[in-house]
Amino acid sequence: MDFTIPQEIEDFRILCQSFAKDKLFKEMREGEKNRSLSQQLATGLGELGLSDAVFQKTDTVSLLALSLAVEELAKGDVGGLLRNGLPGPYAGAISLATRHNLGDTPDLEEILLLCQSNRLSVHLATCESLYPDIPSNARLAWSPGNIEDFHNYERQNEKGTHVMVFIVGRDFVSLIPTDSVVATSSLPGAFEASGGISLDWSADPERISTLHSSKEALFVKSVARLWVSSALVGLGQASVDYAIEYGKSRVVFDLPVVSHQANAFDLAEASTRLQGARLMTRMAASLSQDEDVKSSTWFMMAAQAYLESVEAAQFATGLGLLLLGGHGYMRDHPVEKWFREASALPLLFGGQDSALADLDVLACDYIDPLVI
Amino acid sequence: MDIHISPEDTKTVELVREMGKEYLRPLGIEADRLQRAIPEDHPFYKLVASSGYMERTLGTEQTDSEKKSVSKTRRTHWVRNILVAEEGSYWDRGAMVSLPGPGLGGPPVDRMATPSQRERLFSIFRQREVPKWAAFAMTEPDAGSDVKRIATTARKEDGGWVLKGQKMYSSNSPRADWIVVFASVDLSKGRDGHRAFIVEKGTPGFEILKIEHKMGIRAYETATFALNDCYVDSSNLLGGEEYYKKDANEGFKGAMATFSATRPLVAAMGVGIARFAHDIARDFVKSEYPHTPLRDKAISRLAWMQQKLAVARMLCLQAAWRLDQGMPNATEASMAKMYAPMICLKIIQQARVIKGEDSLLVDTLLEKLERDVKAIDIVEGTQQIQRRIVAGNVIGRDLR
Numbered sequence: 001m002d003f004t005i006p007q008e009i010e011d012f013r014i015l016c017q018s019f020a021k022d023k024l025f026k027e028m029r030e031g032e033k034n035r036s037l038s039q040q041l042a043t044g045l046g047e048l049g050l051s052d053a054v055f056q057k058t059d060t061v062s063l064l065a066l067s068l069a070v071e072e073l074a075k076g077d078v079g080g081l082l083r084n085g086l087p088g089p090y091a092g093a094i095s096l097a098t099r100h101n102l103g104d105t106p107d108l109e110e111i112l113l114l115c116q117s118n119r120l121s122v123h124l125a126t127c128e129s130l131y132p133d134i135p136s137n138a139r140l141a142w143s144p145g146n147i148e149d150f151h152n153y154e155r156q157n158e159k160g161t162h163v164m165v166f167i168v169g170r171d172f173v174s175l176i177p178t179d180s181v182v183a184t185s186s187l188p189g190a191f192e193a194s195g196g197i198s199l200d201w202s203a204d205p206e207r208i209s210t211l212h213s214s215k216e217a218l219f220v221k222s223v224a225r226l227w228v229s230s231a232l233v234g235l236g237q238a239s240v241d242y243a244i245e246y247g248k249s250r251v252v253f254d255l256p257v258v259s260h261q262a263n264a265f266d267l268a269e270a271s272t273r274l275q276g277a278r279l280m281t282r283m284a285a286s287l288s289q290d291e292d293v294k295s296s297t298w299f300m301m302a303a304q305a306y307l308e309s310v311e312a313a314q315f316a317t318g319l320g321l322l323l324l325g326g327h328g329y330m331r332d333h334p335v336e337k338w339f340r341e342a343s344a345l346p347l348l349f350g351g352q353d354s355a356l357a358d359l360d361v362l363a364c365d366y367i368d369p370l371v372i
Numbered sequence: 373m374d375i376h377i378s379p380e381d382t383k384t385v386e387l388v389r390e391m392g393k394e395y396l397r398p399l400g401i402e403a404d405r406l407q408r409a410i411p412e413d414h415p416f417y418k419l420v421a422s423s424g425y426m427e428r429t430l431g432t433e434q435t436d437s438e439k440k441s442v443s444k445t446r447r448t449h450w451v452r453n454i455l456v457a458e459e460g461s462y463w464d465r466g467a468m469v470s471l472p473g474p475g476l477g478g479p480p481v482d483r484m485a486t487p488s489q490r491e492r493l494f495s496i497f498r499q500r501e502v503p504k505w506a507a508f509a510m511t512e513p514d515a516g517s518d519v520k521r522i523a524t525t526a527r528k529e530d531g532g533w534v535l536k537g538q539k540m541y542s543s544n545s546p547r548a549d550w551i552v553v554f555a556s557v558d559l560s561k562g563r564d565g566h567r568a569f570i571v572e573k574g575t576p577g578f579e580i581l582k583i584e585h586k587m588g589i590r591a592y593e594t595a596t597f598a599l600n601d602c603y604v605d606s607s608n609l610l611g612g613e614e615y616y617k618k619d620a621n622e623g624f625k626g627a628m629a630t631f632s633a634t635r636p637l638v639a640a641m642g643v644g645i646a647r648f649a650h651d652i653a654r655d656f657v658k659s660e661y662p663h664t665p666l667r668d669k670a671i672s673r674l675a676w677m678q679q680k681l682a683v684a685r686m687l688c689l690q691a692a693w694r695l696d697q698g699m700p701n702a703t704e705a706s707m708a709k710m711y712a713p714m715i716c717l718k719i720i721q722q723a724r725v726i727k728g729e730d731s732l733l734v735d736t737l738l739e740k741l742e743r744d745v746k747a748i749d750i751v752e753g754t755q756q757i758q759r760r761i762v763a764g765n766v767i768g769r770d771l772r
Contacts, residue, residue, distance in 0.1 A: 001374065001375065001377060001378075001381075001451045001689060001693060002374035003689075003690050003694075064373065240766075244766065258763075258767045259767075264759070264764075264767060265759040268760075268761075268762035269710075269759065271707070271762060272707040272710055272711050272762060276684070276686060276687050276707075279686040279687065280682060280686055282373055283373060286373035286374070286375070287375060290375070292376070293375070301682065304678070304679040308679060308683050359675035359678070359679070360668070360675050363672075363674040363675040363678065364657060364658050364674065366654075368678065368681065368682060368685070370375060370377070370682070370686075370689070371647070372385045372386065372459075
């Protein structure tokens with residue numbers, strides 16, 4: 001039993017923390033207005049080294065590094081992170097595509113270059129509730145990115161963007177041919193800096209590259225869940241920290257807001273729930289790299305961590321907004337943004353019902369890895 | 373990060389599991405129905421003593437180099453104790469707490485005692501012939517959560533100390549060979565007047581006043597006792613006089629450090645109780661639950677219980693692990709103690725929902741588990757106290 005974070009991952013976390021605090025957070029308001037991050041910031045995010053940290057080996061992904069980095073970066077801006085912080089939640093899908101030579105997937109070396117130079121555009125749709133089989137036509141209502149990037153997908157062109165559109169079901173992962181996809185603009189009510197596109201496709205089933213494997217489908221979803229889980233813990237913590245700083249200086253009924261027991265108790269609960277979610281997320285991420293642990297074990301823990309993070313972040317961001325009172329509702333403070341993001345993030349990549357469904361399947365035969 | 377449990381810890385947990393199946397569960401159920409603790413002379417305790425269990429709970433002494441690098445805490449076994457506490461409480465929390473060993477008296481001795489005191493107090497647990505107990509006493513009739521209000525006094529006299537006052541809710545104290553008693557050498561100094569003393573069995577003036585009649589966890593005694601001008605030798609001042617010269621607050625800090633060690637343990641006991649409730653519900657769903665749409669709902673409840681158990685367990689383990697590493701853990705200990713009892717009660721209530729009206733019956737044990745787990749929310753600092761500590765630490769200031 002060990003909760004130590006390896007030094008190189010800790011160093012990377014601190015690097016991400018500085019980037020989030022000094023750059024992402026400061027510029028996010030501009031990013032929201034323009035519906036994108038500045039080119040300089042987007043490049044900085046790409047060059048941060050997320051892809052190198054995540055794809056350390058060709059056959060695996062380092063989710064612990066991803067988890068810690070995303071937790072910090074999400075305090076800066078989740079929208080920018082979704083669009084420019086690749087491989088992001090798509091690390092599992094990209095890894096699978098390279099491992100199984102799915103469709104027109106570049107090799108890992110090229111993927112790393114595309115990530116660093118922000119020339120990769122990845123989209124992931126989950127369809128288990130709507131389509132039991134691989135759909136030849138479907139729609140993804142929103143995904144980060146913009147039309148220009150999508151249309152400029154000539155990989156051979158040095159300045160072009162490589163586009164990957166994945167669809168994951170209960171027991172398959174498919175890569176949709178890009179030329180069969182129609183993209184239109186799509187504005188989300190959160191993650192402004194990520195922009196957004198809707199994707200519709202109608203492809204000949206023969207041209208859809210598919211891997212039939214429930215294990216790999218769970219792998220792709222679990223990586224995405226851990227990414228969301230880490231981001232939720234980060235923005236939940238950011239909201240609590242912001243509310244504490246505000247509540248120390250704001251005096252009501254002769255006491256700082258945070259010194260009123262009712263508020264202090266809620267802050268204690270928010271911090272504790274976030275800590276529980278954080279530990280679950282990190283342990284699940286760590287288990288994913290442990291060869292002695294069955295993949296089903298970390299898939300389950302990832303789903304549990306995800307659901308725990310949703311609850312914790314929604315509680316924490318709701319509290320953060322509430323403690324600022326009327327100020328919290330105004331866009332002058334970032335707590336309203338974190339509140340919207342904590343509600344919106346769990347809608348992506350299958351959402352809570354997908355995680356619950358995966359847990360339900362195993363619930364009757366569940367064995368906790370920590371019960372000897 | 374690493375989730376693997378060491379072979380030594382696995383062995384200890386397996387030992388507790390065997391003991392739990394055969395003894396802790398049946399004895400705990402019997403104690404609950406009879407509404408009285410397992411008798412001190414029960415042959416089971418002799419068996420426990422002879423197995424070496426008491427010594428195992430003392431853990432491993434650190435090497436000299438480890439002492440330099442980590443911790444005022446001498447022993448490096450808190451993760452193991454968490455695993456043992458959970459497993460033992462899975463079988464019966466009351467019977468688990470009744471087991472011989474230093475119990476809650478161990479942590480203050482660990483932190484505060486001189487080497488000779490440690491040897492004297494812990495050596496009785498290394499012999500395997502006779503079961504031995506120790507206890508801890510802080511709470512008083514007029515001082516519960518706010519421990520700085522304790523009114524038991526210690527007066528220096530004839531080269532020793534005279535203790536006067538009353539302590540209550542002290543687990544295993546009627547059978548303890550020694551009890552760590554917190555008293556004040558100067559009531560006007562508040563926390564700075566706190567000192568820890570060892571009161572040994574048979575000390576004149578020590579008197580058990582009442583053995584409490586509890587809602588649950590009935591397999592061990594919880595008692596109120598009086599210290600009627602109890603004289604203890606100067607060697608019974610924990611840490612000796614030097615210890616308190618470093619900082620007048622050391623006595624209080626020793627008590628708080630005790631809680632930082634014991635709170636994750638108590639929280640883990642809640643996890644053990646709730647895990648048993650989960651298993652009852654899961655077995656019911658697997659084998660007996662009718663295949664109706666309601667079964668899907670019950671399975672979702674199970675999945676929720678599993679998630680919450682895993683989170684509670686992780687909080688307990690991290691708090692204990694930090695202690696093993698010599699890292700500050702007061703916030704983490706209180707987080708575990710705040711979260712686990714609250715969520716474990718809900719888990720048991722969900723198990724009762726799955727079992728339906730059957731869970732009203734004594735035989736299903738779920739109503740007993742619910743009574744038992746509620747104690748976890750109170751002992752070693754109530755949930756409100758844990759919230760107060762966590763809030764104070766995350767806000768970075770004392771709460772008024």
